[in-house]
Amino acid sequence: MKKNPMTALLCLGGALLFPIFFTDPYFLHMAILIGIYGLLAVSLNLLLGYTGQLSLGHSAFFGVGAYLSSLAYLNLGIPLWGGVAIALAGSGLLGFFVARLAFKLRGAYFVIMTIGIAEVLKLVALNWVDLTKGPMGLTDIAPPEINLGFMTVDFGQKMPFYYLVLFFVILAFVLQNRLVNSTFGRSFIAIRENEDLAESVGIDAFKYLVIAVIVSSAIAGVAGSLYAHYVSFIDPNVFAFFISVNAVMMAIGGGQGTQAGPLLGAILFTLIPEWLRVFGDARMAVYALMVIFIVIFMPKGMLYYVTLILNLGKKSDGR
Amino acid sequence: MIFIQYVINGLIIGGAYALIGIGLTLILGIMKVVNFAHGEMYMLGAYFLFTFFSKLGIPFLLSMVLAILAVMAVGFVFEKGILKPLRKRSMDTVMLSMIGLSMFMQNIAMLIWSPVPESIKSPLTMTTITLGGLYFLPQRILVICFAILLVLLTHLLLKKTKVGKAMRATFQDMEAASLMGIRIDRIYSITFVIGAGLAAASGALLGPIFTVHPYIGNLANLKAFVIVIIGGLGSFSGAVTAGFLLGVFESLGAAYISSGYQDAVGFILLILILIKKPTGLFGKVGQMR
Amino acid sequence: MAAELLRVEHLTVKFGGLTAVNDVDFSIFPGEIVSLIGPNGAGKTTTFNAVTGFLSPTGGSIRFSGEEMIHFKPHRIAEKGITRTFQITSLFPGLSVRENIRTGHHIQERETLWDALLNTRRKRRVEEETLGRTAEILKFIGLEEKQEAIAGSLPYGDQRILEIGIALAASPKLLLLDEPSAGLNDTETQGMKDLIQKIREKSITIFLVEHDMKLVMGISDRIVVLNFGKKIATGGPEEIKNNPEVIRAYLGERKRDVKR
Numbered sequence: 001m002k003k004n005p006m007t008a009l010l011c012l013g014g015a016l017l018f019p020i021f022f023t024d025p026y027f028l029h030m031a032i033l034i035g036i037y038g039l040l041a042v043s044l045n046l047l048l049g050y051t052g053q054l055s056l057g058h059s060a061f062f063g064v065g066a067y068l069s070s071l072a073y074l075n076l077g078i079p080l081w082g083g084v085a086i087a088l089a090g091s092g093l094l095g096f097f098v099a100r101l102a103f104k105l106r107g108a109y110f111v112i113m114t115i116g117i118a119e120v121l122k123l124v125a126l127n128w129v130d131l132t133k134g135p136m137g138l139t140d141i142a143p144p145e146i147n148l149g150f151m152t153v154d155f156g157q158k159m160p161f162y163y164l165v166l167f168f169v170i171l172a173f174v175l176q177n178r179l180v181n182s183t184f185g186r187s188f189i190a191i192r193e194n195e196d197l198a199e200s201v202g203i204d205a206f207k208y209l210v211i212a213v214i215v216s217s218a219i220a221g222v223a224g225s226l227y228a229h230y231v232s233f234i235d236p237n238v239f240a241f242f243i244s245v246n247a248v249m250m251a252i253g254g255g256q257g258t259q260a261g262p263l264l265g266a267i268l269f270t271l272i273p274e275w276l277r278v279f280g281d282a283r284m285a286v287y288a289l290m291v292i293f294i295v296i297f298m299p300k301g302m303l304y305y306v307t308l309i310l311n312l313g314k315k316s317d318g319r
Numbered sequence: 320m321i322f323i324q325y326v327i328n329g330l331i332i333g334g335a336y337a338l339i340g341i342g343l344t345l346i347l348g349i350m351k352v353v354n355f356a357h358g359e360m361y362m363l364g365a366y367f368l369f370t371f372f373s374k375l376g377i378p379f380l381l382s383m384v385l386a387i388l389a390v391m392a393v394g395f396v397f398e399k400g401i402l403k404p405l406r407k408r409s410m411d412t413v414m415l416s417m418i419g420l421s422m423f424m425q426n427i428a429m430l431i432w433s434p435v436p437e438s439i440k441s442p443l444t445m446t447t448i449t450l451g452g453l454y455f456l457p458q459r460i461l462v463i464c465f466a467i468l469l470v471l472l473t474h475l476l477l478k479k480t481k482v483g484k485a486m487r488a489t490f491q492d493m494e495a496a497s498l499m500g501i502r503i504d505r506i507y508s509i510t511f512v513i514g515a516g517l518a519a520a521s522g523a524l525l526g527p528i529f530t531v532h533p534y535i536g537n538l539a540n541l542k543a544f545v546i547v548i549i550g551g552l553g554s555f556s557g558a559v560t561a562g563f564l565l566g567v568f569e570s571l572g573a574a575y576i577s578s579g580y581q582d583a584v585g586f587i588l589l590i591l592i593l594i595k596k597p598t599g600l601f602g603k604v605g606q607m608r
Numbered sequence: 609m610a611a612e613l614l615r616v617e618h619l620t621v622k623f624g625g626l627t628a629v630n631d632v633d634f635s636i637f638p639g640e641i642v643s644l645i646g647p648n649g650a651g652k653t654t655t656f657n658a659v660t661g662f663l664s665p666t667g668g669s670i671r672f673s674g675e676e677m678i679h680f681k682p683h684r685i686a687e688k689g690i691t692r693t694f695q696i697t698s699l700f701p702g703l704s705v706r707e708n709i710r711t712g713h714h715i716q717e718r719e720t721l722w723d724a725l726l727n728t729r730r731k732r733r734v735e736e737e738t739l740g741r742t743a744e745i746l747k748f749i750g751l752e753e754k755q756e757a758i759a760g761s762l763p764y765g766d767q768r769i770l771e772i773g774i775a776l777a778a779s780p781k782l783l784l785l786d787e788p789s790a791g792l793n794d795t796e797t798q799g800m801k802d803l804i805q806k807i808r809e810k811s812i813t814i815f816l817v818e819h820d821m822k823l824v825m826g827i828s829d830r831i832v833v834l835n836f837g838k839k840i841a842t843g844g845p846e847e848i849k850n851n852p853e854v855i856r857a858y859l860g861e862r863k864r865d866v867k868r
Contacts, residue, residue, distance in 0.1 A: 054411055054414070054415075056418070101590065101593065101594070104593070105593065107410055107411075108353040108410065108414065109548065109593075111353075111414065112541075112544045112545075112548065113589075113593070115541060116541060116545070116586040116589060116590075117586075119538075119541060119582070119583075119586065120583045120586050120587075123579065123580055123582060123583045124580075124583075126579065127577065127579035127580055175725070178724055178725050178726075178727060179724060179725075181727075182719060182723070182724035182731070183714060183717050183718040183719055183724070184721070184724055186710070186711055186714070187714065187718075189700075189703070189711075190700055190711045190714075193699075193700035193701060193702055193703060194698055194699065194700050194701070196662070196682075196694070196698065197694070197698045197699065197700065197774070198700075198711070198714075199661075199662075199681070199682040199683045199686070200660065200662075200682050200683075200686055200691055200692055200694075200775070201683075201686055201691060201711065201712045201714050201715070201774060201775070201777065201778045202683045202686035202687050202714050202715040202718075202778055203683055203714050204681070204683045204684075205683070211721075241537070245418060245422070248415070252415075281429070281430060282426070282430060284422065284425075284426040285422075285423055285426035285427055285430065287422070288419050288420070288421075288422035288423035288425075288426060289419070289423060290419075291415070291418070291419035291422065292401075292416050292419035292420060292423070295412055295415040295416050295419060296405065296408075296412065296416055299412060
């Protein structure tokens with residue numbers, strides 16, 4: 001697929017202008033969630049799409065980011081900016097330990113480890129009531145206000161928060177782009193394609209996998225922090241398995257191993273669970289069937305099929 | 320004295336754990352399928368028992384047997400309908416499909432039965448037997464007896480019967496077994512059905528002790544994997560040992576440290592084993608990639 | 609006399625009860641083409657794996673340019689200047705031919721996180737150099753026309769050549785080839801022979817495992833013979849051809865085959 005800077009610019013323009021044309025709070029709310037989950041999707045894409053390692057425990061990093069950021073605010077008065085930094089560092093650190101622990105284990109072992117870690121963290125959040133208030137959760141996590149002299153920007157309003165999230169999303173995509181187009185990205189891909197061969201030409205698989213996990217977990221932590229300050233309430237359900245599964249679906253459904261895939265996936269898999277509400281109680285059952293369908297019949301993700309269809313229109317230029 | 324009580328309780332629960340662990344070991348080892356829906360077989364075992372016994376009034380022991388058979392039938396359908404077509408696909412695809420299946424089953428269970436936790440009032444939970452200062456729910460005695468029985472039966476199946484030998488051959492080397500004339504499709508079906516049955520037995524045994532709700536499969540599944548990894552992939556005796564060990568450690572952990580973190584005991588054990596001896600207690604096989 | 613490039617002493621590799629490589633000694637001098645031969649199961653690939661770090665030997669010493677390298681990990685050994693091909697075709701199957709070779713340039717091309725994130729001038733310069741070198745290697749191995757093809761879809765003979773290209777990309781001083789002519793027909797084997805000689809002309813020392821005796825005899829400066837994990841002979845092609853122990857080792861293998 002030819003990378004087209006025009007498309008990227010168009011998307012960027014659209015994203016920047018979005019709140020001006022769509023002022024309905026519901027749309028903004030969805031857009032913000034798409035942005036937050038988009039970060040999660042980028043984070044998973046780095047790991048699954050590029051190094052080929054599946055993690056079903058990314059809710060661990062998301063949740064840790066959410067809790068660290070919230071606790072920093074509630075107990076130490078640190079506002080969002082600091083919270084994001086703390087979440088990034090904390091989740092990254094957790095990622096480091098997970099990577100070192102799990103490096104010897106690949107494939108299914110790694111997956112189980114990641115699920116297990118998310119479960120343990122959920123139990124900690126439930127039981128360490130003194131710190132996390134257990135199942136009651138943490139409330140009143142307020143987003144900040146900035147006083148610029150001529151106006152105050154209240155990030156408690158949807159539009160400013162949207163731009164805040166957009167800022168981080170753009171940052172994440174630039175980071176992804178830079179990594180992919182560097183020896184880091186090439187090493188990730190080499191490890192995925194043939195780890196022994198990669199080692200034989202000097203690629204230290206351990207080092208690059210750890211880096212991939214740390215970057216991935218740090219981004220997921222940032223997503224968690226933004227989430228906490230947006231919904232202003234979190235409980236142990238931030239560690240829910242569903243978040244991990246949905247994140248994987250975003251990476252796969254969008255198109256793993258591509259740069260635009262996570263964005264498409266985030267849009268799809270933030271909106272789809274909402275649209276499925278028409279099914280009432282059967283909502284999650286239908287979602288589960290979708291998961292099975294996509295995994296079996298569309299493993300290359302939407303992007304692949306969309307580009308196929310688009311290319312049917314063109315004649316022989318492009319790939 | 321009370322320490323022994325905890326240990327014995329732990330061994331009892333451990334027996335049920337061993338069952339679900341063996342089931343997964345068979346499926347994982349012989350079929351090389353990462354069966355994330357294994358816990359849902361456990362869950363269905365409990366729910367079918369609930370329906371047959373508490374709702375339909377069928378005698379308790381008969382209900383148990385029927386529940387196990389019913390889940391085995393469900394397992395057969397899943398194997399033929401989903402796993403067989405996916406034989407040639409990657410491990411990730413199969414894994415994620417099974418996760419989707421597990422989510423689907425949880426939600427279907429929620430629709431069929433209800434998200435409200437149920438309890439199965441087995442006739443064996445109504446009284447307590449006292450033996451030398453220790454207290455037993457008869458249900459727990461049933462659990463350990465049934466568990467040991469099933470472990471022995473499975474062991475005999477594997478060691479003494481022709482089918483069992485074929486299963487072991489397939490475990491060692493699927494292609495060689497196939498070349499020797501073993502019908503792999505048939506072996507896979509049998510393996511999955513037995514695995515599902517063992518998980519269902521575990522669920523039916525523990526159902527009356529704990530409450531039953533659509534998500535009990537989650538934790539059961541994770542513990543099954545923990546048991547299989549700690550015991551060593553592909554090791555029958557490893558799974559049995561790890562199952563009992565997990566039961567005991569959980570019981571002691573809940574009693575002496577904290578009951579809230581009881582379910583975390585398995586993971587802590589898992590992490591310790593993975594640091595010290597990644598191939599598990601009895602493991603010989605290498606990593607699954 | 610030039611210093612040894614690779615010196616292997618008392619190399620021993622045991623797997624549980626089995627001794628695959630038993631107290632093996634040999635040296636390789638710069639500019640040579642040395643072949644490692646022996647009947648099936650003699651321990652040749654095990655030796656290769658030990659020298660390239662894919663196996664941790666039970667004992668012995670492996671010195672490269674004087675530096676002890678036993679127990680080094682493969683990527684470190686590659687950094688020091690030894691690369692290899694594998695017995696079973698080993699490529700990056702989903703990537704194009706050009707990308708495969710480009711990936712081989714990792715050691716020269718790798719950058720710091722800083723360079724990567726900021727897309728510095730240094731990074732872009734190194735990238736250009738790498739692409740240049742990649743083009744050279746493509747021409748050298750003769751796959752220039754097919755550089756956009758996906759590696760996994762190439763015909764077998766081209767795949768084996770591509771493997772060598774990837775190993776060359778890492779600028780080795782010593783190149784280990786594991787059965788380069790396996791599965792190749794006569795024309796392809798001749799092509800392989802020419803390629804190996806071209807590589808030697810670039811001052812790269814070559815160490816190969818081979819079964820094709822014609823190729824071995826035609827190309828080697830020296831030959832090391834293993835049988836049941838032990839070194840039984842070493843010398844030039846003529847000596848080895850006529851060495852009674854070597855003949856016995858191979859005949860013994862054929863006799864075993866006949867009996868079955």
